[in-house]
Amino acid sequence: MNFSDLSERQQRIIHFIVEFTRRNHYPPSIREIGDHVCISSTSVVKYNLSKLESYGFISRAPDKSRGLSVNFPALLASGYPLQQNGEPFQEATLGKKTSTTQRAPELEYYTADEPPVERASSRRFRVPILGKIAAGSPIAVNPREAYDPEDWIELAEGLLNVPADNLFALRVQGDSMIDASVLDGDIVILRHQETAEDGDMVAAWIEGDEETTLKFLQREGPNVRLIPANPNPEYQPIVRPADKVRINGKVVSVIRVLK
Amino acid sequence: MNFSDLSERQQRIIHFIVEFTRRNHYPPSIREIGDHVCISSTSVVKYNLSKLESYGFISRAPDKSRGLSVNFPALLASGYPLQQNGEPFQEATLGKKTSTTQRAPELEYYTADEPPVERASSRRFRVPILGKIAAGSPIAVNPREAYDPEDWIELAEGLLNVPADNLFALRVQGDSMIDASVLDGDIVILRHQETAEDGDMVAAWIEGDEETTLKFLQREGPNVRLIPANPNPEYQPIVRPADKVRINGKVVSVIRVLK
DNA sequence: CTTGACATCGCACAGATGTTCGTGTACCAT
DNA sequence: ATGGTACACGAACATCTGTGCGATGTCAAG
Numbered sequence: 001m002n003f004s005d006l007s008e009r010q011q012r013i014i015h016f017i018v019e020f021t022r023r024n025h026y027p028p029s030i031r032e033i034g035d036h037v038c039i040s041s042t043s044v045v046k047y048n049l050s051k052l053e054s055y056g057f058i059s060r061a062p063d064k065s066r067g068l069s070v071n072f073p074a075l076l077a078s079g080y081p082l083q084q085n086g087e088p089f090q091e092a093t094l095g096k097k098t099s100t101t102q103r104a105p106e107l108e109y110y111t112a113d114e115p116p117v118e119r120a121s122s123r124r125f126r127v128p129i130l131g132k133i134a135a136g137s138p139i140a141v142n143p144r145e146a147y148d149p150e151d152w153i154e155l156a157e158g159l160l161n162v163p164a165d166n167l168f169a170l171r172v173q174g175d176s177m178i179d180a181s182v183l184d185g186d187i188v189i190l191r192h193q194e195t196a197e198d199g200d201m202v203a204a205w206i207e208g209d210e211e212t213t214l215k216f217l218q219r220e221g222p223n224v225r226l227i228p229a230n231p232n233p234e235y236q237p238i239v240r241p242a243d244k245v246r247i248n249g250k251v252v253s254v255i256r257v258l259k
Numbered sequence: 260m261n262f263s264d265l266s267e268r269q270q271r272i273i274h275f276i277v278e279f280t281r282r283n284h285y286p287p288s289i290r291e292i293g294d295h296v297c298i299s300s301t302s303v304v305k306y307n308l309s310k311l312e313s314y315g316f317i318s319r320a321p322d323k324s325r326g327l328s329v330n331f332p333a334l335l336a337s338g339y340p341l342q343q344n345g346e347p348f349q350e351a352t353l354g355k356k357t358s359t360t361q362r363a364p365e366l367e368y369y370t371a372d373e374p375p376v377e378r379a380s381s382r383r384f385r386v387p388i389l390g391k392i393a394a395g396s397p398i399a400v401n402p403r404e405a406y407d408p409e410d411w412i413e414l415a416e417g418l419l420n421v422p423a424d425n426l427f428a429l430r431v432q433g434d435s436m437i438d439a440s441v442l443d444g445d446i447v448i449l450r451h452q453e454t455a456e457d458g459d460m461v462a463a464w465i466e467g468d469e470e471t472t473l474k475f476l477q478r479e480g481p482n483v484r485l486i487p488a489n490p491n492p493e494y495q496p497i498v499r500p501a502d503k504v505r506i507n508g509k510v511v512s513v514i515r516v517l518k
Numbered sequence: 519c520t521t522g523a524c525a526t527c528g529c530a531c532a533g534a535t536g537t538t539c540g541t542g543t544a545c546c547a548t
Numbered sequence: 549a550t551g552g553t554a555c556a557c558g559a560a561c562a563t564c565t566g567t568g569c570g571a572t573g574t575c576a577a578g
Contacts, residue, residue, distance in 0.1 A: 042565080043567075
């Protein structure tokens with residue numbers, strides 16, 4: 001199931017859940033979802049939520065208030081665009097089929113009486129290990145399985161050279177992308193972002209190939225060139241139109257585990 | 260406010276919230292907290308929750324179900340013991356004032372109808388970053404010594420391939436030992452041990468040279484051969500009598516921070 | 519046109535959940 | 549004793565919130 005195949009409503013729902021949870025540290029209720037996605041009926045929200053759950057994008061705890069969570073590995077694997085870092089997400093990114101549905105206000109995901117929790121100067125932060133990434137297959141996780149909440153790494157912010165937000169980690173599997181920098185079994189820490197600069201190592205989703213790989217990024221006019229770090233000539237750069245490549249995140253750290 | 264100054268109940272509450280949220284991806288309700296911390300009255304839970312909120316350890320969204328979240332930065336700053344994650348937390352760590360309060364079952368943080376995803380027991384542990392290692396200057400540190408508690412990395416045991424004891428980390432400084440595996444700025448995690456096996460990457464103190472470097476170890480009769488990973492011919496293996504080389508530890512992981 | 523799957527709506531209802539309030543106990547200073 | 553404070557209990561109360569169900573609209577296949 002591809003993220004872009006979802007109905008606009010469902011995409012908006014997922015976006016909202018992600019944003020709301022990020023801001024409030026607890027999931028939204030069905031009615032809150034409905035309000036912000038402009039669905040008047042709670043049952044419709046439930047209907048779509050069930051759909052999303054059957055696709056594996058979210059998990060639900062029946063009969064529990066706010067008992068839902070997004071399945072990030074599955075989302076990433078499906079080409080979920082992860083743009084909305086901290087800011088109200090852009091409707092434009094949601095697919096532009098001029099829907100007959102009404103547009104939403106959707107500027108704030110938190111209610112007035114609960115401003116986003118201000119977590120100032122957090123020196124330490126956790127990086128969840130969301131799953132595996134392997135050449136030839138998308139970010140591989142059991143789509144139904146929520147990521148292991150215990151699998152995370154905790155670092156001090158000063159250790160990295162980027163803001164310590166929107167970080168996640170993946171375990172590299174397989175030899176196919178072995179190169180000087182990333183080996184089988186390594187853990188790569190990425191920062192969610194949909195753009196990157198030339199020379200950055202990124203996890204990129206290649207449309208058509210339907211796979212996510214780690215490559216160095218370089219722009220070439222309308223194209224992007226994805227360069228494997230491995231100098232071995234059998235690993236050739238991949239050149240694709242920019243709109244066929246979706247960047248999932250930028251690699252900010254590689255953790256190598258020696259045997 | 261120090262974490263250890265909290266009443267045992269409040270410590271238990273925080274711990275439960277942390278664990279529950281980690282497992283379920285949504286916060287517990289007041290009654291769920293009460294059940295697992297053995298507080299029969301919801302109002303008592305609310306009372307303590309308000310206290311915790313006034314201390315800044317958690318945030319609450321009034322009138323919203325499960326509208327609470329923990330403030331990790333504040334918790335960590337107050338000395339919250341993080342490493343008991345994953346397993347039912349040890350009462351011993353909670354302060355041993357033999358409370359008159361009843362003891363709790365507290366073996367499960369999840370409700371029966373929402374079993375936790377079964378994970379391989381991954382204990383967590385901290386790795387202190389003891390200092391820098393640079394060619395020319397020895398690492399004048401000793402794992403037993405005190406270290407800045409801010410400077411540490413927390414990992415799950417399963418992440419490494421060695422027992423998670425006697426670990427420490429060093430930040431690599433300088434280019435002198437640049438090679439394919441370890442670059443300037445990297446952090447290496449070592450296990451303190453006096454011996455190592457052939458092929459291990461070790462931090463070795465070379466008597467006479469009066470310096471500590473990272474090299475691959477190989478024995479040669481009475482000698483040891485310290486092989487730089489860098490294939491560049493200018494980096495030649497160092498061969499010394501075994502008694503002139505002192506192994507400080509074995510490298511078990513390398514953390515590379517990209518710019 | 520009929521049919522049925524799909525998506526939606528509105529609404530009632532039950533259960534889940536936070537809050538309030540009266541009460542009790544222990545401790546401590548006055 | 550007296551009063552105050554901190555903490556705890558339980559029950560009643562008011563919402564919040566998920567679910568169920570019938571009705572409606574759309575659209576493509578038969």
